[in-house]
Each structure stands twice: as C-alpha cells, then as structure tokens.
Ligand SMILES: CC(C)=CCC/C(C)=C/CC/C(C)=C/CC/C(C)=C/COC[C@H](O)COP(=O)(O)O
C-alpha cells in the first residue's frame with residue numbers, strides 16, 4: 382500500500398504541485414488580503430489539474446521514459462498506463478468542477494487549462510517551441526488563476542489588468558527555462574525531430590534567445606513593482622533570480638560544451654522560479670502582517 386501511494390506521489394510530481402499551489406496563492410495575494418474559500422478552491426483546482434497534467438504526460442511519454450527514465454512509475458510497472466490515464470481523467474474533471482463555486486469565468490479558465498495540459502502531452506510537446514510556449518503559459522496561468530478567482534467573486538474583474546506584468550514576467554522566465562531545457566535535450570530532440578529552438582537554430586543561438594528572454598525580465602520586474610502592491614522584498618528576490626539566471630545562461634553561451642552547461646542552467650533557473658514565488662509571497666504576507674495592505 383505504501384509503495385503504491387509513493388508511486389502515485391511520483392506520478393503526480395507532488396514536489397512540483399507545491400509550486401503550483403504557491404503560484405495560485407501568490408496570484409490571490411496580489412489582489413486580495415485573505416486565504417478565503419475561493420482561494421482554497423482555486424488552489425485545489427489548479428493542483429488537481431496539474432497532477433492530471435503530469436499523469437497524462439507520463440501516460441503519453443511511457444515509451445520515451447522506458448529509455449530515458451525507466452525508474453518512472455509506468456515504465457517500472459508500479460502503475461499501469463490505464464490506471465494513470467483513468468486517474469488523470471478523474472483529476473481533470475475534479476479540477477474543472479471545483480471552480481463552479483467561484484464563478485463561470487474561473488471555471489472556463491480551469492477547463493481551458495485542463496484541455497491544454499492534455500494536448501500538451503498528447504501532441505504539442507513534440508512540436509518543440511510550441512510545447513515550450515504551452516508550459517510557460519500554464520505556469521504563468523497559476524498566478525493569473527489565483528487572482529481571477531478572488532476578483533470574479535468580488536465582482537472586480539477589471540482589476541486583473543494590474544497583475545499582467547507579473548504574469549508576463551512568469552511566462553518570460555519560464556519560457557527562457559524551457560528553451561534552456563531544449564538545449565540540454567538537444568541530441569535526443571534532434572534524433573526525434575522535435576522542433577525546439579536548439580534543434581532549429583543550434584544550441585548557441587537558442588542560448589542567445591534564452592538570454593534575451595531573461596534580460597527582458599528586468600524591465601518586467603520594474604513594471605510589476607510599479608503596477609502592483611509589491612515592494613522591496615519582491616524587487617530584491619526577483620532581481621537576484623534574474624541575475625542568477627542571466628549568469629548561468631551566459632555561461633552556456635560561452636561554453637565549449639553548451640549541452641552540459643545547460644543542465645546547470647536548468648537547475649539555476651528553477652531556483653530563480655522558486656525565488657520568484659517566494660518574492661511575491663514574502664512581500665505580500667509581510668505587507669499584510671505589518672500594514673494590513
Ligand atoms: C526573474 C524572476 C526570478 C522572475 C520570477 C517570476 C515568477 C513569479 C515565477 C514563478 C513561477 C511559478 C509560478 C512557479 C510555480 C510552479 C512551478 C514549480 C513550476 C516549475 O516548473 C515545473 C516544470 O514543468 C518542471 O520542471 P522540471 O523540474 O525541469 O521537470
């Protein structure tokens with residue numbers, strides 16, 4: 382029984398689900414001041430859809446994972462492909478029905494993301510850069526979703542525009558990271574004709590594209606600071622994350638072995654993403670604790 386629970390925890394990538402939950406909470410705190418029912422529902426809904434997204438990903442990736450990741454739950458035989466598929470469908474439905482208690486727009490957004498996650502793993506991922514755009518969109522959608530749930534319930538949807546710079550910032554950093562992951566996976570993607578930027582323009586030019594995306598995060602951080610309730614902690618942590626990412630991608634650009642260097646940049650940019658989440662959460666929670674704002 383314990384082994385089965387552990388296997389499903391690996392299938393749903395529980396460690397990443399924490400990031401998704403924090404992403405939704407961050408979005409909610411950008412426009413609201415409390416952890417109320419709609420925030421809890423939005424978190425549960427997004428986590429359910431993300432878990433389904435990871436399960437359906439392993440279902441469609443099972444043959445690739447038999448070679449690259451044989452220890453994963455499906456190729457190792459600990460969970461059957463049909464069980465993974467059924468659990469994904471159930472979680473997609475749960476995640477899409479939960480926001481009905483919030484409102485129709487939040488529900489429609491959840492359903493759209495559920496459909497997108499299914500098609501990412503079924504087809505979009507193998508199209509290369511389109512797959513990168515999808516992951517960047519669904520990652521930034523977690524922040525948008527938290528704010529949407531709060532504002533739809535309050536009847537203040539017009540205020541959603543104030544968080545657009547933060548959503549674009551999240552999208553941009555995540556896209557840069559997905560391009561870096563494409564450099565790391567260059568040889569396998571090239572063999573399987575996956576049209577990532579690294580395959581289409583070569584690892585070095587792809588690294589330059591990732592660098593330009595990451596540098597563009599700097600003005601987006603400034604815009605986010607000016608347009609929202611975010612303050613100094615947000616500026617400090619996101620600027621640190623941006624600089625760490627820029628330096629790691631410059632090293633890929635200058636390296637004689639960009640593929641190996643990209644593996645390090647992938648880890649650094651994931652740290653930057655969590656710095657980004659903590660930047661919003663710490664800034665807002667301290668602001669609420671000391672200034673009730
Ligand atoms: C410049 C800078 C630091 C900007 C910060 C932007 C920001 C607020 C980012 C937040 C990103 C976010 C919402 C993260 C939570 C969700 C999460 C943990 C995503 C990680 O990516 C999941 C990915 O599919 C798995 O990656 P891998 O580990 O490579 O398999």
Ligand SMILES: CC(C)=CCC/C(C)=C/CC/C(C)=C/CC/C(C)=C/COP(=O)(O)OP(=O)(O)O
Nearest residue numbers: 427430431434435438491494519520522523526
């Ligand atoms: C906003 C709402 C309602 C839902 C969005 C909630 C989601 C889906 C959040 C997660 C976003 C995210 C980071 C999705 C990643 C998609 C995914 C399955 C990535 C892993 O796929 P691969 O590209 O095969 O990489 P692996 O090698 O790790 O399997």
Ligand SMILES: [Mg+2]
Nearest residue numbers: 438439442446
């Ligand atoms: Mg996969």
